[in-house]
Amino acid sequence: MKLGKVVGTVVASRKDEKLEGLRLYLVQDLSLDLKGRDAFVVAADSVGAGVGEVVLYASGSSARQTRDTDGRPVDAVIMAIVDQLEVGKALVFDKFKAG
Amino acid sequence: MKLGKVVGTVVASRKDEKLEGLRLYLVQDLSLDLKGRDAFVVAADSVGAGVGEVVLYASGSSARQTRDTDGRPVDAVIMAIVDQLEVGKALVFDKFKAG
Amino acid sequence: MKLGKVVGTVVASRKDEKLEGLRLYLVQDLSLDLKGRDAFVVAADSVGAGVGEVVLYASGSSARQTRDTDGRPVDAVIMAIVDQLEVGKALVFDKFKAG
Amino acid sequence: MKLGKVVGTVVASRKDEKLEGLRLYLVQDLSLDLKGRDAFVVAADSVGAGVGEVVLYASGSSARQTRDTDGRPVDAVIMAIVDQLEVGKALVFDKFKAG
Amino acid sequence: MKLGKVVGTVVASRKDEKLEGLRLYLVQDLSLDLKGRDAFVVAADSVGAGVGEVVLYASGSSARQTRDTDGRPVDAVIMAIVDQLEVGKALVFDKFKAG
Numbered sequence: 001m002k003l004g005k006v007v008g009t010v011v012a013s014r015k016d017e018k019l020e021g022l023r024l025y026l027v028q029d030l031s032l033d034l035k036g037r038d039a040f041v042v043a044a045d046s047v048g049a050g051v052g053e054v055v056l057y058a059s060g061s062s063a064r065q066t067r068d069t070d071g072r073p074v075d076a077v078i079m080a081i082v083d084q085l086e087v088g089k090a091l092v093f094d095k096f097k098a099g
Numbered sequence: 100m101k102l103g104k105v106v107g108t109v110v111a112s113r114k115d116e117k118l119e120g121l122r123l124y125l126v127q128d129l130s131l132d133l134k135g136r137d138a139f140v141v142a143a144d145s146v147g148a149g150v151g152e153v154v155l156y157a158s159g160s161s162a163r164q165t166r167d168t169d170g171r172p173v174d175a176v177i178m179a180i181v182d183q184l185e186v187g188k189a190l191v192f193d194k195f196k197a198g
Numbered sequence: 199m200k201l202g203k204v205v206g207t208v209v210a211s212r213k214d215e216k217l218e219g220l221r222l223y224l225v226q227d228l229s230l231d232l233k234g235r236d237a238f239v240v241a242a243d244s245v246g247a248g249v250g251e252v253v254l255y256a257s258g259s260s261a262r263q264t265r266d267t268d269g270r271p272v273d274a275v276i277m278a279i280v281d282q283l284e285v286g287k288a289l290v291f292d293k294f295k296a297g
Numbered sequence: 298m299k300l301g302k303v304v305g306t307v308v309a310s311r312k313d314e315k316l317e318g319l320r321l322y323l324v325q326d327l328s329l330d331l332k333g334r335d336a337f338v339v340a341a342d343s344v345g346a347g348v349g350e351v352v353l354y355a356s357g358s359s360a361r362q363t364r365d366t367d368g369r370p371v372d373a374v375i376m377a378i379v380d381q382l383e384v385g386k387a388l389v390f391d392k393f394k395a396g
Numbered sequence: 397m398k399l400g401k402v403v404g405t406v407v408a409s410r411k412d413e414k415l416e417g418l419r420l421y422l423v424q425d426l427s428l429d430l431k432g433r434d435a436f437v438v439a440a441d442s443v444g445a446g447v448g449e450v451v452l453y454a455s456g457s458s459a460r461q462t463r464d465t466d467g468r469p470v471d472a473v474i475m476a477i478v479d480q481l482e483v484g485k486a487l488v489f490d491k492f493k494a495g
Binding site for chain 5: 205206207208209210211212213214215216217222224226236238239240241249258259261262269270271272273274
């Protein structure tokens with residue numbers, strides 16, 4: 001999985017029929033020190049994430065293993081909202097302390 | 100999924116038999132501020148997209164989950180035409196206002 | 199799919215039994231203006247391509263969706279020979295006019 | 298597979314139901330001379346790895362071929378803990394001699 | 397497939413049970429002129445390759461299409477040993493002439 005931050009939303013009225021009802025987010029990749037990287041994906045949401053949250057997303061066929069994305073033409077899915085990240089023994093991210 | 104812009108078309112008369120009837124587009128990757136990137140793919144179209152449109156495409160086995168691409172040797176499919184993109188609270192793209 | 203040019207051939211007598219009979223080509227990635235990129239793959243051929251031709255190749259599990267590659271340990275297949283490429287309204291490649 | 302080092306942990310209370318019980322690690326890619334690279338993934342653990350260990354991780358659908366990850370939305374799994382690496386005839390890593 | 401050179405071996409006693417009996421090699425990517433690239437993978441061996449040999453490896457789910465790797469958490473497999481490479485009309489590699 002990749003570590004990312006939900007930075008925006010996508011609205012698409014004309015889309016494959018199997019995409020109906022899926023929320024699509026712009027997710028920017030993060031570095032290990034939580035800086036935004038140059039890369040991003042558009043990911044479906046299976047966990048009720050919101051803009052600004054730090055999340056994990058899965059890619060490829062693994063993105064179709066959630067109840068929401070099964071059998072759909074979706075190659076990236078947000079499957080977890082990150083509470084805490086520890087690198088070495090340092091807590092580098094805590095959702096409840098981050099502004 | 101990746102965010103891209105349809106920039107051209109591919110004509111191929113000699114191709115795998117399973118590709119018959121599929122429209123193939125050149126799709127250039129876009130950055131979050133809608134600038135063209137150096138990367139592009141050739142994607143099949145499942146939504147009736149046209150040159151100049153901003154789209155989403157799915158890659159890998161997920162590209163075979165549409166009715167048009169099922170079971171075909173296709174690793175990228177346009178599965179949505181983008182109407183609007185919002186980054187943070189700013190509307191960075193609106194199909195109906197873009198030229 | 200990726201746009202590439204067949205630049206060479208691979209001979210391998212010792213190989214997985216499922217590869218018997220497959221022709222393997224060196225395919226260099228091309229940019230949108232048909233320049234050779236630094237990246238290349240070794241792809242199986244399902245369309246009778248030859249050295250020098252501009253082709254499309256599919257990667258990953260999609261590379262196993264042709265009759266020739268089904269069930270084989272092959273992650274890239276040439277599935278179309280390009281006749282024409284149009285970017286915007288300009289014809290940037292025409293097989294029958296290219297040298 | 299990629300060679301990596303377990304550098305941290307991820308805590309996520311809100312996640313896809315199929316992720317329950319999986320341990321998620323931050324794994325930094327290593328170069329052939331065991332230096333940390335700029336790239337990292339979040340991988341599930343199928344072998345009882347710990348922070349600081351040099352491991353192998355598998356990506357994509359192959360990450361779902363362990364008993365722990367089967368059918369789950371997981372695209373990277375630690376499937377081996379490295380004891381020794383030999384490059385040419387030189388032993389470049391020995392778990393039992395590394396600090 | 398990618399062109400690579402077997403540059404070393406990996407020993408891992410603690411690993412997913414499905415990996416038992418597989419030989420794991422360090423394989424460095426090669427450029428078209430047979431120079432070592434900065435990228436490498438750890439690949440299972442299905443053809444009896446040895447250190448120093450120029451090989452092809454397949455990635456992703458295609459890496460599980462050999463008898464040795466079927467159903468295993470393996471995302472890269474050496475599936476051919478290269479005898480000769482021809483680029484244009486020049487023989488750029490010949491196993492039996494390479495030192």
